[in-house]
Amino acid sequence: MPCWTDLTTPDVAAAKEFYASLLGWTYADTEDEYGGYAIAQVDGAAAAGIRPLPPSAPPAWTLYLASDDVDATAAAASGHGGTVHLPPGDVGALGRMGIAADPTGAVFGVWQAGEHIGAEVVNQAGALTWDDLRSPDPDTARAFYTAVFSYRTDPLPDAGPDYATFSLPGERAPLGGMGGMMGAAAQPAHWLVYFGVVHADAAVTAAEQGGGKVLARDLDTPYGRMAALADPAGAAFMVIEPSGSQQPDRSG
Numbered sequence: 001m002p003c004w005t006d007l008t009t010p011d012v013a014a015a016k017e018f019y020a021s022l023l024g025w026t027y028a029d030t031e032d033e034y035g036g037y038a039i040a041q042v043d044g045a046a047a048a049g050i051r052p053l054p055p056s057a058p059p060a061w062t063l064y065l066a067s068d069d070v071d072a073t074a075a076a077a078s079g080h081g082g083t084v085h086l087p088p089g090d091v092g093a094l095g096r097m098g099i100a101a102d103p104t105g106a107v108f109g110v111w112q113a114g115e116h117i118g119a120e121v122v123n124q125a126g127a128l129t130w131d132d133l134r135s136p137d138p139d140t141a142r143a144f145y146t147a148v149f150s151y152r153t154d155p156l157p158d159a160g161p162d163y164a165t166f167s168l169p170g171e172r173a174p175l176g177g178m179g180g181m182m183g184a185a186a187q188p189a190h191w192l193v194y195f196g197v198v199h200a201d202a203a204v205t206a207a208e209q210g211g212g213k214v215l216a217r218d219l220d221t222p223y224g225r226m227a228a229l230a231d232p233a234g235a236a237f238m239v240i241e242p243s244g245s246q247q248p249d250r251s252g
Contacts, residue, residue, distance in 0.1 A: 001168060001175050002131050003066040003118030004111055005193045006049030009059050009233045012036055015050050018210045018231050022203060022239075023126040023195055034092070045120035047127045059233035062099070063131050063191040064109035065149060066118065073110045073148065074098045080147045081140075088112075102144045104135040106189035123196065129240055130194035132177035134184055138162050141189070142178050153178065158222055193237050200225040200241040207231075 009015040016038055019025050025047065028039040038050040053059060067073040070088040077100045078084055085107065086099035094116035101107045111118060121127045135141040142153050142164065151166040156177060163179030181187070197203040204217050207229045215228035215236060224242040231237070 001066055002063055002128070003113070004049070004064040004109070005061055005119075005128055005131075006037075006051055006064075006109075007059070007061050007231075007235055008051055008053045008057055009231070009235065010053045011233065012038060012050055012052055015231060015233065016040075018207075018212060019050070021210050022206045022212075023197070025126060034094075042121045042124070042126040046116070047119060047121050059231070059235040060107075060190070061193045061235055061237050062107060062109050063193055064097070064111040064118065067110050067112050070096050070098050070110045070112040074100060076148045077102075077110075077144075080144050082144060082148070090114075091116075102133075102135075102141050102189070104137045104141045104144075104189040106133055106135055106141065106191055108191055125196045125198050127196055128193060129196040129242065130176060130238075131191060132163075132179060132194075133189070133191055134179065134181050134187070135189040136181055137189075138164075138179050142166075145178065151175075190236075194226075194240050195237060197239045197241055200227050200239055203227060203239045203241075204229070 007015060016027055025040040028041055036052045039046050040048045074084050074088050081103035083101045085101060088096055088098040090096050093114050095114040096112040098110045119128055123129050133141055145151050150169055152169055153164040153166050155164050163177055165174035165177050167174050204214055204227045208214060211232035213230040215230055217227045219226040224240045226238055226240045228238055
């Protein structure tokens with residue numbers, strides 16, 4: 001299941017300040033031990049990561065999918081038309097990770113937990129609440145993730161004819177969605193992460209005041225009021241003010 005997300009950015013200190021103002025994050029002191037990697041927290045629980053930008057990589061949020069065997073998952077990704085960008089390797093005692101892209105080009109991470117299981121808080125303000133794939137070829141992408149992770153996909157008509165949720169076999173709770181580009185045709189395929197906020201309009205104002213950019217505002221949906229934002233370095237993400245009972249249940 002989606003278990004973690006982290007930001008690659010050219011200025012970790014500036015990103016920490018921006019997201020602290022926007023999402024109320026505080027940070028665990030792990031940067032020196034793990035090469036500048038910061039753990040963002042909500043009420044003392046790990047919510048996301050912020051790390052220095054690797055050479056030639058654009059600022060972006062990366063979604064990680066959990067695996068019991070990241071090496072086997074990397075092999076399966078290659079075998080089903082994906083590309084392994086970062087071969088599996090250990091991150092100290094925290095776990096083992098790899099980075100890959102699906103056949104349509106969307107980059108994602110794979111995480112095999114050690115001491116760090118991933119997000120300790122979800123589905124509330126400041127935490128990851130949803131994720132979806134934006135792809136120019138969603139059918140090919142869905143076939144890939146179904147083959148590699150054994151997902152079940154179910155159409156979600158409210159989100160458009162080419163959008164579907166994905167779930168683990170035998171479970172009802174959706175883990176996220178996969179669909180077309182939804183008006184972002186000029187961008188490459190990508191995973192998009194959503195963070196919960198108490199008030200979407202206030203989050204938009206905070207993003208603007210912090211040097212971010214509003215990509216789309218006033219997005220009222222059956223699942224809550226949303227906005228598409230980019231941080232000062234250009235990394236895109238969504239915020240959502242859930243509508244309560246209409247929000248898809250990811251608790252299992």
